[in-house]
Amino acid sequence: MALAQAQHLVKQLSDKLEANGTQVLYAIHPVAGRMPGHMNVLLCEADVPYEKLHEMEEVNPEFDSCDAAIIIGANDVVNPAARDAEGTPIYGMPVLNVDHAKHIIICNYDLKPGYAGVDNPLYSRKEGVSLLLGDAAETLSQLLQSI
Structure with missing residues (x-):
């Protein structure tokens, strides 16, 4: 998201x-991101209300009942390996x-693979995963148009 400067598209998708x-x-x-709080700053810059930004420990239990998770430009931090x-x-992160x-x-x-060099098994999962490869600004635009 940061590299593609796609935070405004993320907000449009959310809206x-x-x-x-x-x-x-x-x-x-x-x-x-590049430093702690980097993603928070970018999303707030796009007028995402701060109260919608959730830390990992707070939001992780929500994924069990989540219909869809949209991941934008992450690898190691979502790698179940x-x-x-x-x-x-x-391992253990x-x-x-x-x-x-x-x-x-x-x-x-x-x-x-991400910076750690570990393959992410989500990328080869046969069911329940949609891969939109390329620049995040372009793939988010495509996603917005398809909704």
Whole structure:
């Protein structure tokens, strides 16, 4: 989201979903972005109300009843391998439990592993995952048009 400067498109998507009766929560991992709070600042810049921004510990239980999680430009912080891939750099790292949602839409530039170099099994999951690859501004625009 930050690299593509897509925070305003994220807000537009949220507005459109909410207009259709969808509850939207923003899940922010503590290490998302270049510095702590980076994603919060970008989203607030796009007029996302601060009370909609939720820390990982607060929002993780919500994924069990979540119909759809939309991931924008994240890899390691949503990689479920962190729970069981012993010997990897991310093993034991807390992650957003997006893999518990009924459906996951991933807007990511490519399928390469994140900074830790660990493959994300969500990228090869056969059911319940939609991959929208490319620049986040472009994939979010496509998603907005399809709704």
